[in-house]
Amino acid sequence: MTGYADYLFLLSPPQPVIDEVARYKKASAKHIGDFSSMNSNAHISVMTAERQKPYFAENTLSRLEQRLAIMPPILLHIDGFKYFEHLHDKKTIYAAIRNTPAVDDWFELMRKNLGIKKVFLPHVTVCRNISNEQFNTLWPHFRHKRWTEPFWANELTIARRETFEPFAKWQTLKRISFKGNKGLAETTNKTDSNEQINLF
Template sequence: MTGYADYLFLLSPPEEVKLEIDRYKRASARLIGQYASMNSPAHISLAQVERQKPFFADSTIQRMELGFNTIPPVQLYIDGFKYFTHLHNKHTIYAAIRITPAVDEWLISIRKVLGIKKAIIPHITVVRNINVEYFNTLWPHFRHKQLVMPFFVSEIKVVKRETFANQPKWEAYKTFRFGGKIMTVVNNLK
């Protein structure tokens, strides 16, 4: 043990969403071969905190539970696919989460509890950090897909890994349930 840990705060969609995203991951692998995020389970990353002393981080994370209890569960919608462009001409293709004023307010509440100022772009990664050649092969298959899937999120998960391990692996650490009434987002289809 090096004495430092990394923490990832995430939302885990229900099994039917995970299976659908996995279907797109496997189809992508058939076209471009194996890639780094191929076996990662579908999730929405909210924040990653790196290189923390666990005895400090543990108490901070435990205090966050009170804040999460004031945030209601929410209904989110996957609404098609988009992509990020990274340095060195790399791309990430993801299932986009529909942003409405209600979802935006919900995310602001999450940011306050997590103590982050940066905006969150909620998404579920399908193919992460691939070169432009692979992106050009895959994007035509995603560009016009009309995947729309509603799902409820009722908890936030925290996973943890040792910072300086030879092959660090994320492991379940804590799960906090959202409290309050369920927040249903009005379905504003285009």
């Protein structure tokens, strides 16, 4: 351990969704060749915390775990494909998560529990950071695809890798199951304590 670590907080869909995203990645590679997210497993990124001191970060995680565990599982729906535009004429194609008030409330609670200030759009990346030319080749194949798939997000996975190790791979540090079943309103009230944990 070099003294610093990066942490990734993510939601993993079930294996059929992972397999279907892998199929789309493989089909895309046939058209545009290798791309940066080609070999990564399908997931929904919640937060990345880079260059953290493991002792302090993992101490904070232990304090956060109780808050996260009382969150209820959430039913999510993949609903077709969309894309993000980035700087330098790059784009990312992703499987969209259907936006509903319940989903918005759940992710808002997740943001609050993790101390995330930035609003994010839940999604499952398929082709990340591809060029305009690659995008123009692929998008006609994705544009009208009607893939709809419900799945439950039952746990938060926390992965860790060494910050300054060039070939470091993400390794699962902890999985926190969502055990709440009394509704978001009650869960939200329980997390309204004066204690703020914003070390990330």
